Amino acid sequence: MSLINVTNLTFSYEGSYDNIFENVSFQIDTDWKLGFTGRNGRGKTTFLNLLLGKYEYSGNITADVVFEYFPYEVKEQSNFTIDVIREISPDSLDWEIGKELSLLDMDCDALYREFFTLSKGEQTKALLAAMFLKENSFLLIDEPTNHLDGEARKKLSNYLKKKKGFILISHDRSFLDHSVDHILSINKMNIEIQKGNFSSWWNNKELQDNFELAENEKLKKDIRRLSSAAKRTTTWSDSVESSKYGTTNSGSKLDRGYVGHKAAKMMKRAKNIEARQQTMIEEKSRLLKNIESNESLKISPPVFHEKKLAELSGVAIKYDDRVVCEGVSFTIEQGEKIAVLGKNGSGKSSILKLICGDNIPHSGIVRKNNNLIISYVSQDTSDLCGNLSEYADKQCIDESLLKAMLRKLDFPREQFEKNMEDFSGGQKKKVLLAKSLCEPAHLYIWDEPLNYIDVISRMQIEKLLIEHELTILFVEHDKVFCENVATKTIQL
Incomplete structure (x- = not known):
C-alpha cells in the first residue's frame, strides 16, 4: 500500500481564464477501487492526464507508483491480439494472459485473430487484461463500458471486483456499484472522497443537499424577520430621538437625557439585529454551493393521429x-x-x-x-x-x-x-x-x-x-x- 498525494493542485488550459482545478488537496490509497464521478466537462479525464504528467500545473502530485491509462491506442490493428497484449505487457507469460482472459470470460482463440476483427467488447477485454498484467501499476480506467452490452458490463464488473488499485471513470450506476469501494467526486465547488459505492455516495449527497436546502429556507425566513425588526427598531429610534426636542402634553420640557438614552438603546438593538442578520447571510452563502443543476426537462411532442x-x-x-x-x-x-x-x-x-x-x-x-x-x-x-x-x-x-x-x-x-x-x-x-x-x-x-x-x-x-x-x-x-x-x- 502507498499513497497518492495531491496538494494545492491548480490547473487551467492554455488560453483559458477559468481554472479546472484550484488549490485542490486530497489523498488516494493505491489499494482502493476508486470510482470517479462528476458532470461532463468538470475535468475527470484532465485529472487522469495530470497524473500521467501530460500537462504542466501548479501544486504537487506525489506517488510511488507507475500510472497506466486505459484505453490504450493500438496503432497496428492488423496485429494478432496476443502481440498487442505483449506489446503492452512484455513480461507476461502465455498462461498468465490466458488466465486473465478466462476471468473476463473471453475465448482464448481471440488471441490468434487480428485485433481489428474483434468486437468492441472483445477489444476492451483484451486491453484491460493486458493492463492488469502489468505489476506495480496504478490503473486509470477511462469509461471502459461505452459500447459494451449489458452482459459484457456484468462480466467486466465481476472482473474488476477481484482487482484493486485503480481509478474508474464510469457513468453507469449499476456498474460502479458492483466495481468500486470508494468514490472520488468532482463537485461544483470542491473534490471529495467517500468510502462506499455510487449508491451510498448518492444517498449521502441527497441527505446533504436536503439538509442545506432546509437550512437555506430557514435562514431566508429568519433574515426576512430580522430585517423587518431592524427596520421597525430604527424607525422607533429615529422617532424617539427627534421627540426629545419637543414638550410633554402638560407643556413641561422632556427629559432629554432619558429620551436620548432610550433612543440609543433602540439603535443598539437595531445594530445587534443587523449583526445577527449579517451572520446568517454569511452562513447562507456557504450553503447550496454543491447542489447540482437538476432542472426538469420539458418537451411537447405532437400527437399522431393513429395509435x-x-x-x-x-x-x-x-x-x-x-x-x-x-x-x-x-x-x-x-x-x-x-x-x-x-x-x-x-x-x-x-x-x-x-x-x-x-x-x-x-x-x-x-x-x-x-x-x-x-x-x-x-x-x-x-x-x-x-x-x-x-x-x-x-x-x-x-x-x-x-x-x-x-x-x-x-x-x-x-x-x-x-x-x-x-x-x-x-x-x-x-x-x-x-x-x-x-x-x-x-x-x-x-x-x-x-x-x-x-x-x-x-x-x-x-x-x-x-x-x-x-x-x-x-x-x-x-x-x-x-x-x-x-x-x-x-x-x-
Whole structure:
C-alpha cells in the first residue's frame, strides 16, 4: 500500500481564464477501487492526464507508483491480439494472459485473430487484461463500458471486483456499484472522497443537499424577520430621538437625557439585529454551493393521429453471408418506451436504422405511416463541427431553445462560443440529445444515447422520459436506466 498525494493542485488550459482545478488537496490509497464521478466537462479525464504528467500545473502530485491509462491506442490493428497484449505487457507469460482472459470470460482463440476483427467488447477485454498484467501499476480506467452490452458490463464488473488499485471513470450506476469501494467526486465547488459505492455516495449527497436546502429556507425566513425588526427598531429610534426636542402634553420640557438614552438603546438593538442578520447571510452563502443543476426537462411532442406508429413482422437482416438477426416482430404504439436489448453484433442498431428508413438489407415486412416524424440520435458524434449557432441553423431548430436545453443539462455558457470539435465526448452527446428533444417528433429513436453522459444528466433524461407521454425506441446498456424507463423490451 502507498499513497497518492495531491496538494494545492491548480490547473487551467492554455488560453483559458477559468481554472479546472484550484488549490485542490486530497489523498488516494493505491489499494482502493476508486470510482470517479462528476458532470461532463468538470475535468475527470484532465485529472487522469495530470497524473500521467501530460500537462504542466501548479501544486504537487506525489506517488510511488507507475500510472497506466486505459484505453490504450493500438496503432497496428492488423496485429494478432496476443502481440498487442505483449506489446503492452512484455513480461507476461502465455498462461498468465490466458488466465486473465478466462476471468473476463473471453475465448482464448481471440488471441490468434487480428485485433481489428474483434468486437468492441472483445477489444476492451483484451486491453484491460493486458493492463492488469502489468505489476506495480496504478490503473486509470477511462469509461471502459461505452459500447459494451449489458452482459459484457456484468462480466467486466465481476472482473474488476477481484482487482484493486485503480481509478474508474464510469457513468453507469449499476456498474460502479458492483466495481468500486470508494468514490472520488468532482463537485461544483470542491473534490471529495467517500468510502462506499455510487449508491451510498448518492444517498449521502441527497441527505446533504436536503439538509442545506432546509437550512437555506430557514435562514431566508429568519433574515426576512430580522430585517423587518431592524427596520421597525430604527424607525422607533429615529422617532424617539427627534421627540426629545419637543414638550410633554402638560407643556413641561422632556427629559432629554432619558429620551436620548432610550433612543440609543433602540439603535443598539437595531445594530445587534443587523449583526445577527449579517451572520446568517454569511452562513447562507456557504450553503447550496454543491447542489447540482437538476432542472426538469420539458418537451411537447405532437400527437399522431393513429395509435400504431410502426410494425415489424418476420424481419431478418443479413450482411453478405452473415445473418445478423431474424424473426424480429414487434409493434410501436403511441406512448410506448421500448428498449431493444441484445449482445453486441445482434443487430440492434440495424433495426433502428431500418425503421428510420436507411437502406438496410433485409427481408420481412416493415410498416410505418408516411406522415410519421422521427427524431434520430446516432451513436456517432464525429460529424459535429462548427459552433452551436451554425449547428442550430443547419438542423432547422430554434437556437435559443437548443441552448436552454443544454443549460439545463449543465452545459457551461462559455462552451456556446467554442467549436464543437473541442467539446468533451459527453458534451457532444448532449448536443445530439438536446437537438432531438427540440424536434417536434412522433417517434424518438435513440441509439446508445447515454455513452459519455454524466450520471446526473442521465437521471434528468430518465425523469423526462418517465413523466412525458412521448414514444421512444432506444438501445441502451445502462441497466438502471432501462429498468426505470422501458415499458416494453425487445430481446434480439
